[in-house]
Amino acid sequence: MKVEIKKKTEIKLPSHCLSMAPGPDERLYAACVDGGVYSLDKKGHQDKIISHGNFVSGVNVSNGLIVSTDYDGNIKWTSIDSGKEQRKIKAHKFWSWQSRVSPDSKMIGSVTGQYLVGGYKYEPSYETEPSIKVFNALSGEIIYEFSHIPPVQSLAFSNDSRYLAAGNLMGEVRVWDLSSGKMYTSWNTPSFTGWGIIKGHYYTGGIFSIGFSPDDCSIYLAGMGSTRDPAAGNGKQLWEEFSWKDQGMPPKMKRSALDSEIGQGLMETLSFHPDGAFFVMAGRMFKGNWNIALFDTDKGNILCSQNSGIRCSDILFSEDGTKFYIGGGKSQGKKKVDGFDSWGRIQGFEINIS
Amino acid sequence: MADENNIKDCGSPDHGIHRRKFLEGITAGSLSTFSWSGLFSVPAFAEIAKRKQKHCILLWLCGGPSQFETWDPKPGKPTGGPFKSMPTKIPGVHFSELMPSCSSIADKLAVVRSMRTAQKEHTQAINLLQRGNKVRPPFVRPTMGSVLAQQLGQLGSKIPNFILLDPCPEGNEFKGFKAGNWAGWLGAEYTPVRVGGKYKIPDTEKLDSITDGDHEARAELRRFFSKKFENETKSSAVESYNATFDRVRGLMSCSDLFDLDRLPTEDRERYGPGTFGQHALLARSLVEEGAPFVMVANGMPWDTHVFNHEIYQMVVPDLDNIIFQLVNDLEDRGLLEDTLVVAMGEFGRTPWINQARGRDHYPNAWSFAMAGAGVKGGAVVGATDEMGIEVTDSPYDERNLFATIFSALGIDPYAEYDLPNFPTFHRVEEKIQPIKEILR
Numbered sequence: 001m002k003v004e005i006k007k008k009t010e011i012k013l014p015s016h017c018l019s020m021a022p023g024p025d026e027r028l029y030a031a032c033v034d035g036g037v038y039s040l041d042k043k044g045h046q047d048k049i050i051s052h053g054n055f056v057s058g059v060n061v062s063n064g065l066i067v068s069t070d071y072d073g074n075i076k077w078t079s080i081d082s083g084k085e086q087r088k089i090k091a092h093k094f095w096s097w098q099s100r101v102s103p104d105s106k107m108i109g110s111v112t113g114q115y116l117v118g119g120y121k122y123e124p125s126y127e128t129e130p131s132i133k134v135f136n137a138l139s140g141e142i143i144y145e146f147s148h149i150p151p152v153q154s155l156a157f158s159n160d161s162r163y164l165a166a167g168n169l170m171g172e173v174r175v176w177d178l179s180s181g182k183m184y185t186s187w188n189t190p191s192f193t194g195w196g197i198i199k200g201h202y203y204t205g206g207i208f209s210i211g212f213s214p215d216d217c218s219i220y221l222a223g224m225g226s227t228r229d230p231a232a233g234n235g236k237q238l239w240e241e242f243s244w245k246d247q248g249m250p251p252k253m254k255r256s257a258l259d260s261e262i263g264q265g266l267m268e269t270l271s272f273h274p275d276g277a278f279f280v281m282a283g284r285m286f287k288g289n290w291n292i293a294l295f296d297t298d299k300g301n302i303l304c305s306q307n308s309g310i311r312c313s314d315i316l317f318s319e320d321g322t323k324f325y326i327g328g329g330k331s332q333g334k335k336k337v338d339g340f341d342s343w344g345r346i347q348g349f350e351i352n353i354s
Numbered sequence: 355m356a357d358e359n360n361i362k363d364c365g366s367p368d369h370g371i372h373r374r375k376f377l378e379g380i381t382a383g384s385l386s387t388f389s390w391s392g393l394f395s396v397p398a399f400a401e402i403a404k405r406k407q408k409h410c411i412l413l414w415l416c417g418g419p420s421q422f423e424t425w426d427p428k429p430g431k432p433t434g435g436p437f438k439s440m441p442t443k444i445p446g447v448h449f450s451e452l453m454p455s456c457s458s459i460a461d462k463l464a465v466v467r468s469m470r471t472a473q474k475e476h477t478q479a480i481n482l483l484q485r486g487n488k489v490r491p492p493f494v495r496p497t498m499g500s501v502l503a504q505q506l507g508q509l510g511s512k513i514p515n516f517i518l519l520d521p522c523p524e525g526n527e528f529k530g531f532k533a534g535n536w537a538g539w540l541g542a543e544y545t546p547v548r549v550g551g552k553y554k555i556p557d558t559e560k561l562d563s564i565t566d567g568d569h570e571a572r573a574e575l576r577r578f579f580s581k582k583f584e585n586e587t588k589s590s591a592v593e594s595y596n597a598t599f600d601r602v603r604g605l606m607s608c609s610d611l612f613d614l615d616r617l618p619t620e621d622r623e624r625y626g627p628g629t630f631g632q633h634a635l636l637a638r639s640l641v642e643e644g645a646p647f648v649m650v651a652n653g654m655p656w657d658t659h660v661f662n663h664e665i666y667q668m669v670v671p672d673l674d675n676i677i678f679q680l681v682n683d684l685e686d687r688g689l690l691e692d693t694l695v696v697a698m699g700e701f702g703r704t705p706w707i708n709q710a711r712g713r714d715h716y717p718n719a720w721s722f723a724m725a726g727a728g729v730k731g732g733a734v735v736g737a738t739d740e741m742g743i744e745v746t747d748s749p750y751d752e753r754n755l756f757a758t759i760f761s762a763l764g765i766d767p768y769a770e771y772d773l774p775n776f777p778t779f780h781r782v783e784e785k786i787q788p789i790k791e792i793l794r
Contacts, residue, residue: 015432016707034432055436071436094667095436115668117628122668151667198525199417200655201629202668228524231417233660233710266660266710284710311709332432332706335743340432340706 003278003294003303004352008323011044013344016329019098020316020346021059021066024080028316029066030327031056032344037068037078040346050078050085058099060108062137069096069110077140087140093129097153101137104161107178108137111166113150115203121195122202124149124169132166134178144181148174156210156219165219165244167207169193173221173251175244185244187251192223192238196230204230208268208283213297214276218254219244222270222281234286237262237293239270241300255300257281263288271315271324273351278303282312282326292326292349310345324349408506408692408727408763409641411680412498412649413634415673415699416480416528417657418720420713422703423450423666424673425721426467426738433705433741436663447734452670455678456723461732462681462690464724464792468736468745471701471717471752476527476657479700479717484531485538486756487783493776494538498759499647501781503544505765506646512608513645518546519633523653539773546649549612611643612636625679626672628652634676638683641693656699659712673697681725690726694762698722698755705742719745722755724792728762733792753786761788 015034023029028040029049037050037059050056054071061067065086066078073092078085092112099110111132118125130145131152148168155166163184165175171193174186193205209222218241225236237257244251267283278294285291290305291312312328329344422428427439427450439448442460449457456463472488473479482488485495496504499516507515516536522529537544564572614622614632617639625631630652637648658665677697684690702720703713719738725731737747760767760781767782 033436053430054438114671115664117626117631117668117672119627120629120632122628151664196523196653196655199523199657200653201521201523202655202665204661204665230661230665231654231657231659231712233712286710311711329709331709334706335433335741 001277001296001303002354004354005292005294005304005306005324005349006352007306007308007347008350009044009346009348011040011046011346011348012342013038013046013329013346014342015332015344016311016313017327017344017346018056018313019058020314020325020327021061022316022319023061023066028325028346029059029061030344030346031059031068035070037066049083050076052076055095057096058110060099060101062101062105062108065137067099067101067108067137069099071095073112075099075108075110075135075140089135089140091133091135094150097151098155100155100157102157102161103159106137106161107134107143107157109134109155109157109164109166111148111152111155113148113152113168115151115169124151124203126150131168132164132176134164144176144178146174146176146183148172151206153206154208154210156212158212158216159214160216163212163216165210165212167192167210167221169203169206171207173207173210173219173242173244175219185251187242187244189221189240189242189253191225191240191256192221194224194227194230194235196228198229199231202230205235205266208266209270209281211270211272211279213241214272217245218242219251220270220279222267222283224266224283225264232286233266233284234264235266237265237267237281237283237285237288237291239267239281239295257295258301261293261302263290265291268311268313268328269315271317272297273324274317274319274321277353280315280324282308282315282328284311306349308347310347322351324351407508407644407646408694409645409689410502410506410647410694410696410727410759410763411634411637411641412647413673413676413680413695413697414649414651415656415697416651417476417654418479418699418701418703418715419656419673420658420662420666420703421467421719421721421738422705422713422742423452423663423670425449425453425465425723426742427451428705428740428742431741433743435707437666444732444734450670452666453674455674459678459681460734462685462725463677463731464729464733464735465721466723466735466750466755466789466792467721467738468748468750469702469720469722469755470745470749471720474701474715474717476654476700476715477530479715480528480531482752483698483700483755484536486752486781493779494535495779496538496540496544497536498756499546499649500537500540500544501760502647502763502765503546504540506763507544508644508646511644511646513611513640513643514547514608515646516544516546517637517640517645517648518548518651519636519648520548520651521629521633521653522548526654528651528654539771539776539779608643611640621683624675626675628672630672631676631679634680638680641684641689642687656703658703659708659714660710662703662707662711662713664711677723677725684726692727694727694729694759695725696722696759697724719743724758724762726762728764728794730792730794735789735791748789748791750789753782753784754789757782757786757788758793761793 019031033055052070058069077087131148132146134144227235240256265286282292293305314327428434442457503515625635701717757767
């Protein structure tokens with residue numbers, strides 16, 4: 001399989017884009033750190049349609065509603081048709097780090113947790129509130145509260161909407177069976193977490209993105225490899241694949257990004273192409289030659305890659321799989337006389353498969 | 355140096371007594387090094403020394419703490435980040451929401467929000483904020499700790515005059531600085547004793563095979579010959595060796611004071627389990643035992659070029675609790691009036707976020723806080739613009755800061771150093787004024 005990508009569009013947003021969701025008429029919804037959710041049409045025209053009081057960490061679409069989450073721990077439901085807010089709940093005392101709607105559109109999950117000092121080596125302390133909450137996507141009623149070690153930075157629903165996986169700073173993944181509400185399995189990978197040898201003795205990194213393989217048999221994790229200097233951001237651009245579903249068998253790592261193909265930098269997002277043949281991982285490049293790479297699902301090698309010049313926080317494929325979008329931003333830059341330049345970006349890429 | 359504030363010359367009529375007691379202790383031989391503390395058994399002297407003794411605890415926030423997530427929040431502004439502000443005990447004054455405990459004791463703190471300094475790289479800025487003036491090679495100005503050790507230290511104290519508590523992360527600029535010349539022209543006697551990480555001082559136990567008398571006699575013999583050699587050769591290296599030997603002998607007599615295990619569990623829990631909290635508690639304990647200057651550092655966790663908000667969610671609450679516990683504990687023990695607590699780094703952090711979720715170095719507008727000796731609680735001085743980019747009111751620099759620290763501790767900020775064959779140097783040059791608004 002030969003895959004090529006070509007950047008076709010770049011849209012500026014007032015501030016960094018943390019999350020995207022598809023809207024009607026090929027619209028995109030973009031969640032930004034200025035507290036806005038922006039609606040963008042095909043030509044890049046943008047309207048701020050939702051306002052939050054803090055960074056908007058997630059935007060999702062479900063049942064004709066936009067469901068957005070923020071760093072105040074709120075979840076908002078907004079009607080796509082009327083633009084009116086339908087509901088707002090305080091889901092967490094701390095940030096909603098990430099939120100996802102289940103593929104069957106019935107549930108919305110959100111993860112939280114503040115990293116507080118819990119030990120001599122600055123191990124995270126135990127949670128003071130449930131780290132994972134699952135709500136009815138329509139009614140907003142709470143369905144499940146799950147425990148984890150905070151901060152929990154990422155989550156994913158399985159493609160059949162039966163399982164939910166969540167990963168934390170310390171590289172621990174917990175998977176729950178949503179049909180029973182019980183934890184199905186858990187494991188820990190130390191690869192994504194760094195303890196500062198240089199500068200300061202504390203932990204950084206963690207699992208920033210989780211994805212189920214198209215057959216739900218594997219769970220993919222993305223983030224940055226362990227680093228000795230927490231102020232450098234120079235860990236490996238890393239993903240790992242785990243088999244997790246084998247009854248009676250402990251989860252096991254199957255594969256990871258090939259050392260020969262990766263550089264350094266935090267990878268914030270990983271997403272599968274609709275046909276499942278490849279997945280994209282993206283983030284920030286510290287050293288190397290790419291911050292967006294397409295990986296062969298079967299072999300794990302890079303099919304193509306590119307340095308897009310921005311920090312990428314989210315990936316969104318078009319429904320037909322011919323395009324994908326990267327949401328993120330550049331450095332905020334210094335203030336000018338009339339304010340800060342627009343520093344958020346959405347880049348559109350065309351995919352050619354031969 | 356002509357300086358009436360030097361507490362080593364306490365002016366007490368008991369001074370002679372303490373010298374005699376000291377000599378008795380040495381010549382008796384049968385007394386151990388604990389005779390150093392024996393001089394405090396003379397009630398009159400002990401009382402005077404206690405009354406005069408000032409202390410300073412420096413919480414050294416190396417790496418450069420962000421003013422936005424601590425003392426000068428700008429919530430809702432493009433530079434503000436995700437953390438909000440919260441009201442404090444001082445009407446109209448807000449700190450970051452990450453500092454609820456400090457907000458509750460804002461009436462005991464003095465905050466300066468208008469520091470503007472010139473160095474934006476760590477090594478140079480650490481030098482600037484540790485020494486209080488620009489570098490003027492080849493002359494090495496002593497650090498704040500060395501000056502305070504000289505000025506506040508007491509002759510014969512069993513506790514080192516300058517203690518640095520730090521877990522010593524590898525390969526950073528602060529580690530490089532630590533390997534440098536802290537005491538400068540004051541000499542090796544005023545370099546810090548550094549402890550950290552494992553809490554206890556290793557290798558300070560006297561061997562069981564040596565009696566106290568033998569131990570003392572050997573030390574006297576070594577002291578006699580090395581002093582003679584030092585005098586004959588006028589060697590600064592030998593002077594340094596002698597200072598080191600004296601320090602080790604002092605440590606042997608007080609190493610138990612560095613043992614956190616002797617402190618109440620409840621106290622250890624209150625300060626938090628991390629090294630910074632534990633070392634801050636140790637600093638409190640050492641001050642209670644008479645230590646004049648303790649610097650508590652914790653590597654450079656404040657240098658958040660990457661993950662600024664993700665790291666500050668952890669380090670700021672830790673600092674918030676430490677300041678709260680320290681100030682309240684010192685007050686409860688009647689020590690706050692005589693102990694200056696300073697929380698500061700070498701600069702602040704940029705208003706703008708870089709591409710790695712971080713804030714970079716920013717000396718143009720930053721903040722620090724103080725409490726205790728000589729300081730007016732509840733004073734909040736200086737201001738920055740609405741986005742925290744420029745100082746808009748009462749700009750101060752390192753010289754104002756050092757003049758403030760010296761003044762708060764009753765030390766003449768402008769005293770001239772007595773340095774033969776050197777140019778003229780003062781503790782603070784050009785009679786730069788202290789920040790009077792925060793001084794009592």
